[in-house]
Amino acid sequence: MLSEPVIILGEPPQAGLARPAGRSGHVSTAPAMSVEIATPERFFTIEREWRDLTGRALAGNAFMEPSLVAAAAHADGVRVHVLLAWASLRPGEPIRLAGAWAFACRHPSSDIPVQVLKTPVHGHAGLGIPVLDAGLAAAVLAQMLDAVAEEPDLPKLIEINGFDGEGPVASLLMDELARRGSRHVELERRCRPQLVKGVAEAAPLSASRERALRQKRRRLARSGQLSCTVHCTQDEVHAALDEFLALEVAGWKGKAIERGHAIRRELALEAFFGPALDGLAAHGLVRITALRSDGRPVAMQVTIRSGATAFTWKSTYDEARRDCGPGLLLLQDVTAALLADPAIGAVDSCNHRDDGYMAEFWSGRKPVLDMVLDVRRGRTLGFSLLSSSEFARQWLKAEARRVHKALRVATGRVSSAIRSLKRGEAGSGQTQVAPPGAAQSRDQTSGRLPR
Structure with missing residues (x-):
């Protein structure tokens, strides 16, 4: 070893x-x-x-x-x-x-x-x-x-x-x-959002979308004084990371469910992120941006950098303020700041796929893929085993996503049908009360005397 x-x-x-x-003896x-x-x-x-x-x-x-x-x-x-x-x-x-x-x-x-x-x-x-x-x-x-x-x-x-x-x-x-002559296999191909200055910047939003975002910002401002803070030094990053982890674990990622992957839930993850960001902060390569309401963070974004490329690595928001869209509002602020930074030429979203709000707000796309390769020449048994198993894993993942999507659609339709049925039952169960004199009026209209 x-x-x-x-x-x-x-x-x-x-x-x-x-x-x-060289062969002739020359250098x-x-x-x-x-x-x-x-x-x-x-x-x-x-x-x-x-x-x-x-x-x-x-x-x-x-x-x-x-x-x-x-x-x-x-x-x-x-x-x-x-x-x-x-x-x-x-x-x-x-x-x-x-x-x-x-x-x-x-x-x-x-x-x-x-x-x-x-x-x-x-x-x-x-x-x-x-x-x-x-x-x-x-x-x-x-x-x-x-x-x-x-x-x-x-x-x-x-x-x-x-x-x-x-x-x-x-x-x-x-x-x-x-x-x-080395073997390689390309696995999952996908795209993810990115910014490239002068080529693919912020995506234009419709007038109605812009208006909705302004309304969300005003609604959030009514609950407290809004501010946007940026944390770059080691001490600032250390304190902001603690806020980030607390905000993240309070949301769905922190719940004791299979999909919960909050950093604070796993000791190894926290042991990785803390030193990694501390080391990057020592060289001015990390910024944590926070949207705050009366000083308390309602959305946070971790961005790291190397050379002229930035990476929006992690984000979280206060799910109790979901109706105000704090994550969307912070993304607007972070996007504007990144595009205005002369030291940054491109920004990688780090999203696994081309979805989510960054796909709406950023116009650029970065094609990415996973691959396996053998540094040896020709075909080997080890590579054949590895490539076959990776293909099988990718196929199973794709099928799982397809089934999950189909189940979500079916569940949504069933839920909608149940809600409609309940509304119908509630409507049919109401007693119709005739206003005073209604019976007499009907009888007079029909030419019959009331009993």
């Missing part, structure tokens, strides 16, 4: 990188590169190099941030390996970090008894792409896959969840897998 950083495919970073000689002009298989603790110590990489990245991914990776490893007690690619562009130049990709050794989502490298490293993380130097991305990705293939103590099967299906990293990975 790997416990210390391992350098493969090159010289150790501390000693510099040797340039391989190659290709960048010298090596891949280090590091621990989360080692990754945490190269903050300066990592921060420099995020400024050169082909695509940003806050879920590869060192503090988040370390928090996941500590909270879950799983082995986490971080592939760190080091490169020197020209002879005599210092090496620099050219890529980072973190994996957790776990059972696959289908839970068959094999070990895979799973990314992102935590179930509540939303994006599994590596962070690659834009100028060296293809070479770095190839070296990373070689590193996994050649290290005997690492699993050779990789499961990637929340993979950016049409981003620049996706095309590089598909090209590299084809070049290697």
Whole structure:
């Protein structure tokens, strides 16, 4: 089992990188590169190099941030390996970090008894792409896959969840897998809302929708003084996170039901989110926005960032104020603030699907998918077993969603029919009382004398 950083495919970073000689004996002009298989603790110590990489990245991914990776490893007690690619562009130049990709050794989502490298490293993380130097991305990705293939103590099967299906990293990975002859299977394809400045920003709302939102804001304001607060420092984030967890557990997620997934209900989740956000806050990479009524939060949003990409990670609201739509109102405020921030170029909603209020408020869509791959060349028994089990799991999930939707529709129709029946029974059971003189009037009209 790997416990210390391992350098493969090159010289150790501390000693510099040797340039391989070409066939003619001349020094190659290709960048010298090596891949280090590091621990989360080692990754945490190269903050300066990592921060420099995020400024050169082909695509940003806050879920590869060192503090988040370390928090996941500590909270879950799983082995986490971080592939760190080091490169020197020209002879005599210092090496620099050219890529980072973190994996957790776990059972696959289908839970068959094999070990895979799973990314992102935590179930509540939303994006599994590596962070690659834009100028060296293809070479770095190839070296990373070689590193996994050649290290005997690492699993050779990789499961990637929340993979950016049409981003620049996706095309590089598909090209590299084809070049290697490595097998891969794409699983669930879906879209989720996103913002891209200048391309896909806030979606236009109808006049009636705008009017309804203004009415909700006025209704909420009648119950207390409204304010919107933003919490960014470590102390502020710590206090705001405590408010967030209390608000979340008070709602449906905190109830003792199967679907309840409030963070505070699970010690491992709280042990992950606290340190992860604390570490991000130390570098100004998290903001918690709260919509407050007389100082008390009625809706809260956690947003994290890496490079120029922000991720709206978690949100919650006071369900007792549901009729005022506090979550909707906060989403309006957060969207406007993100689009006005010059440091942010794109925002990922982190939604699993293209639904919910973000799908209404944000015009952009990010295609994402889950996939499994084998870093080895050709077909292997292990990959055949993994891909078959994952296909079966995806089919069962799709069928469960279909049946659940059908049951909801049927339940709604039955409930509507019962309500109509009750209204009919109530109407037929009422006694019709004739006003005074009505009988006499009828008899006179018919020409008969009253008895």
